[in-house]
Amino acid sequence: MNIEIRRYKTTDCEKTAKLFYETVHSVNARDYTEEQLDVWASKDIDFEKWNKVFLDSLSIVAVCENIIAGFGNIDETGYLDRLYVHKDYQGKGIGEKICKTLEGFVKSEKISVYASITAKPFFEKQGYRVIRENTVERKGILLKNYYMEKRISMLAYTYEDSGKFVLKEKQVPKILNDRDAIVKVTLGSICSSDIHIKHGSVPKAVKGITVGHEMVGIVEELGSQVKNLKIGDRVAVNVETFCGDCFFCKNGFVNNCTDKNGGWALGCRIDGGQAEYVRVPFADTGLTKIPDNVTDEQALFTGDILATGFWAVRIADIKPQDTVLIIGAGPTGICTMLCAMLKNPGKIIVCENDSGRIEFMKKNYPQVITVTPDKLKDTVIENSSHGGADVVFEVAGIKDTFKMAWECARPNANVIIVALYDEPQVLPLPDMYGKNLTFKTGGVDGCDCEEILSLIEQGKIDTTPLITHTYSLKDIEKAYELFENKKDGVMKVAIKP
Ligand SMILES: [Zn+2]
Ligand SMILES: [Zn+2]
Structure with missing residues (x-):
């Protein structure tokens, strides 16, 4: 008509x-x-x-x-x-x-x-x-x-130029596709990937976009083809948006979804969630309902760092009695550790250099062996039955940590590379010959959010100790200052729009 x-x-x-x-x-x-x-x-x-x-x-x-x-x-x-x-x-x-x-x-x-x-x-x-x-x-x-009211403009933290993020007034996003949802952000966070964008080390990041890819919120508007959600649902937003239909999606490799909006798009290639509202493509796969008795704080990391830890553990094949080594006690390292704990391994060793983070580990997770890099090799030998860790997670991504990871692994171990490196790493095959290691690498395939939220609901995963600071969106500049410079023992900052 x-x-x-x-x-x-x-x-x-x-x-x-x-x-x-x-x-x-x-x-x-x-x-x-x-x-x-x-x-x-x-x-x-x-x-x-x-x-x-x-x-x-x-x-x-x-x-x-x-x-x-x-x-x-x-x-x-x-x-x-x-x-x-x-x-x-x-x-x-x-x-x-x-x-x-x-x-x-x-x-x-x-x-x-x-x-x-x-x-x-x-x-x-x-x-x-x-x-x-x-x-x-x-x-x-x-x-x-x-x-009734409808918001037309909002505050959004924007990637203006290399080294420069600015809090700006922008239009509230609109539905662009039948499978989109508009989510009113109720709690967000800052991720180290945001810092990578700020410093220009994420080439695919688009200038002018709103940053932020860790958030929870309430469904505000839905495209006509969204099937599993309704307006008013509380949801965790997945860092990855994926079509659910392509070869990679069907095999659970959603990080490599071939759609142009597939993979890590939010807050990188399209507007993200350090704002009051965010448009989420493929809402049925990109949003997961939060159970009623799970708070925003409990659910906040579901779609990104917790999904990363969960995925890493899923591909690691941890067995009971295993000695698991995690290199790096940053937020993602701790999420990986929390997910590894679900497998009840014999021992968990976490290697960390920063004194604040060591203190955080000892206070919150006294059952875990926390060790500095200089004592790492000896500690691993002492605490493993076969001359090295059975499973190693490299979550630090700094100088020498890749080497540490494979050196501390026992023969035939699984070495899972979660870290994002700024520089190429050396794989010294002659030195490794005969050790027969299995390396698994990559970015999270974030398709386990429902299971993660259910584990949170059952009290089996709790990431709330990671939220060490909370700021309002209008003070996000200060939050970045703190997070970027690792001040005041910060682990993660929650942002309240
Ligand atoms: Zn992230
Ligand atoms: Zn796909």
């Missing part, structure tokens, strides 16, 4: 007034009594007054088959006054078209509307949220409606 939207003219006055009367008395009749409908839209319409309201505001009509099928108006402050669609033209996308056009007229930070009981679901679908219930009195009769 062809819908033409044009500005309101005085000649539309009678037709729109009649449409208003008929719509209220038919469409709204299911939610209001006749008495209420009569005071809302009375038979004797003051056309002059009606016309003036529309001429004094930004008013449009929708024309279908030469008939005025709907109309709406908004003022410059973003107050959406009226939006009505003819009773015979409902459910054809006309209301949505009018709404979007009106929203496009104003430059205000938000749009507000008093929606009837009947119109509330429509406005919810357009991304409006109920702020409060309201009662209007007309000629002594009370009518219930809802005061």
Whole structure:
């Protein structure tokens, strides 16, 4: 159906007034009594007054088959006054078209509307949220409606240029694809990958994008093809977006999803979540519902560093009685350790150089052997039955840690490389000959979020000790300062929009 939207003219006055009367008395009749409908839209319409309201505001009509099928108006402050669609033209996308056009007229930070009981679901679908219930009195009769708002602009931390992130005012993201969701971020975090972007060491990062890829939030708007979610769901956002249909997705290798939005896109190639709202492509695979009794803080790392640790352990094949070595007690190292604990290995050794992190380990995980690099080899020998660790996770990614990893492994061990290196590493095959090691490398295939959240719910994984600091989004600059310079014993910073 062809819908033409044009500005309101005085000649539309009678037709729109009649449409208003008929719509209220038919469409709204299911939610209001006749008495209420009569005071809302009375038979004797003051056309002059009606016309003036529309001429004094930004008013449009929708024309279908030469008939005025709907109309709406908004003022410059973003107050959406009226939006009505003819009773015979409902459910054809006309209301949505009018709404979007009106929203496009104003430059205000938000749009507000008093929606009837009947119109509330429509406005919810357009991304409006109920702020409060309201009662209007007309000629002594009370009518219930809802005061609703939709945010148009928001704060977003932006990758401006190499070495420069800036907190900016941006448009709230819109659904671009049927499989998208808009998520209102309720808690986010800063990851070391964000720092890599800031310093220009992530070549695929696009300047101008909003950074941030670790967050949880509430589903605010959904594309028409999203199947497993509903508006209002609390969700953990996956660092990777993936189609679920390609060869790699079907085999669980979602990091290599071949879709252009596949893999690590959020906060790198497309706008991320150090903002008030984020658009998530492939919402059905990229968002996981958070169980009711799991808090935002508990769920915060599900989609990124915890998914990374979980994936690393999944491919490591840890057996009971194994000695597991983890190099690096940063946030990802600790997440890897927490996931390794689920396999009940004989011993876990964590190697760390930073005194603050060693202290953190000893305080929170006294059951783990924490050791400095100079004592590593001896400690591993002392604590393993076959001359080295059975499984090694390299999560540090700094000078010499790769060498440490394979040297501390026993023959035939699995060495899992989780770290992201800034420089090439040497694989000295002659020295390794006969040791018959298995190396596994890569970036997380983040497709276990549901299982991770279930383990959190059961109390089997708890990453909340990692949140050592919390900042509001408007103070994110300070949060970066702290995180980047590893001040004040920081592990992870939570960001509250
Ligand atoms: Zn990350
Ligand atoms: Zn895919």
